Amino acid sequence: MMDLTRKGEYAIRGIVYLAARQSDQVCLLSDIAAAVDVPQTFLAKIFQQFSKIGLVRSYRGTGGGFVLGRPPEKITLLEVVEAVEGPIIPNRCVTGEGECSRTSSCNVHPVWVKVQTQVKDILEKVTLKDLAGL
Amino acid sequence: MMDLTRKGEYAIRGIVYLAARQSDQVCLLSDIAAAVDVPQTFLAKIFQQFSKIGLVRSYRGTGGGFVLGRPPEKITLLEVVEAVEGPIIPNRCVTGEGECSRTSSCNVHPVWVKVQTQVKDILEKVTLKDLAGL
DNA sequence: CCCAAAAAGACTATTTATGTCCTGTTTAGT
DNA sequence: ACTAAACAGGACATAAATAGTCTTTTTGGG
Ligand code: SF4
Ligand code: SF4
Numbered sequence: 001m002m003d004l005t006r007k008g009e010y011a012i013r014g015i016v017y018l019a020a021r022q023s024d025q026v027c028l029l030s031d032i033a034a035a036v037d038v039p040q041t042f043l044a045k046i047f048q049q050f051s052k053i054g055l056v057r058s059y060r061g062t063g064g065g066f067v068l069g070r071p072p073e074k075i076t077l078l079e080v081v082e083a084v085e086g087p088i089i090p091n092r093c094v095t096g097e098g099e100c101s102r103t104s105s106c107n108v109h110p111v112w113v114k115v116q117t118q119v120k121d122i123l124e125k126v127t128l129k130d131l132a133g134l
Numbered sequence: 135m136m137d138l139t140r141k142g143e144y145a146i147r148g149i150v151y152l153a154a155r156q157s158d159q160v161c162l163l164s165d166i167a168a169a170v171d172v173p174q175t176f177l178a179k180i181f182q183q184f185s186k187i188g189l190v191r192s193y194r195g196t197g198g199g200f201v202l203g204r205p206p207e208k209i210t211l212l213e214v215v216e217a218v219e220g221p222i223i224p225n226r227c228v229t230g231e232g233e234c235s236r237t238s239s240c241n242v243h244p245v246w247v248k249v250q251t252q253v254k255d256i257l258e259k260v261t262l263k264d265l266a267g268l
Numbered sequence: 269c270c271c272a273a274a275a276a277g278a279c280t281a282t283t284t285a286t287g288t289c290c291t292g293t294t295t296a297g298t
Numbered sequence: 299a300c301t302a303a304a305c306a307g308g309a310c311a312t313a314a315a316t317a318g319t320c321t322t323t324t325t326g327g328g
Binding site for chain 3: 181194
């Protein structure tokens with residue numbers, strides 16, 4: 001239960017590697033993929049998602065590549081994980097929507113709320129700066 | 135990310151319902167399934183798993199059914215969840231095996247260890263007695 | 269023996285995960 | 299303008315996990 005997928009794991013490895021680089025230096029996807037040992041085409045998809053929400057900035061064409069979208073200390077692990085895995089949802093009833101009719105009277109529900117809060121809290125307190133060892 | 139499957143959700147609902155019953159009263163699977171709104175054949179598989187590890191005790195034949203294997207205050211939510219979903223593994227590197235060669239030098243690894251510990255801690259402190267409202 | 273009830277195993281359909289491949293678009297440099 | 303480098307996006311493929319169903323067997327009571 002509760003497992004990060006490969007995609008999530010790759011995403012973290014990739015962006016942490018990028019964070020460890022100088023911020024003014026664009027990185028080739030091929031370099032990142034090789035360095036963190038991830039299939040390049042797969043990592044491409046992941047970085048596209050990052051790019052869309054501004055976690056990274058991409059440059060196309062010759063001399064292109066990726067740079068971090070913000071300073072590493074301003075990007076949390078939670079953001080990275082949620083960018084590719086979606087929100088942290090320990091059970092359907094914590095989505096905010098009326099997913100389960102039992103929610104109001106259920107004694108289990110608050111437990112999942114607590115799990116969600118705690119996990120998000122842990123991941124939110126870790127930044128790419130910490131992870132890149134800066 | 136981190137989602138309980140239907141199986142896990144059904145498992146909890148079923149065993150919590152059972153816990154709310156008098157301990158000397160055997161419950162029919164059909165009754166439990168109807169009460170917690172779960173397909174009976176699916177719940178059967180779940181309760182077979184429970185039975186194997188002693189979370190519930192089953193009686194076959196006429197007048198058979200299920201009773202809780204232990205007093206409700208002695209069964210934690212963690213046990214129930216792990217019985218059907220397997221161990222709480224936020225990422226492959228927290229299984230104990232040498233699943234990732236980067237583990238020793240990885241800054242992300244301790245985060246997953248912490249997530250695992252915290253989640254298990256929350257689930258372990260909740261018993262069926264709490265959940266059944268006893 | 270007959271019936272009730274769980275155990276066990278085979279089977280199926282749908283969705284998710286984990287990629288690959290191909291084509292297009294942008295851009296720097298000659 | 300042309301070319302090569304590099305990301306963007308979509309279609310495709312395969313395998314595994316999920317969410318069940320169905321049938322048969324075993325067990326116990328009357
Ligand atoms: S934990 Fe309670 S509220 Fe949440 S899905 Fe299960 S029954 Fe519904
Ligand atoms: S978090 Fe670090 S140790 Fe864990 S799987 Fe990823 S790279 Fe390996």
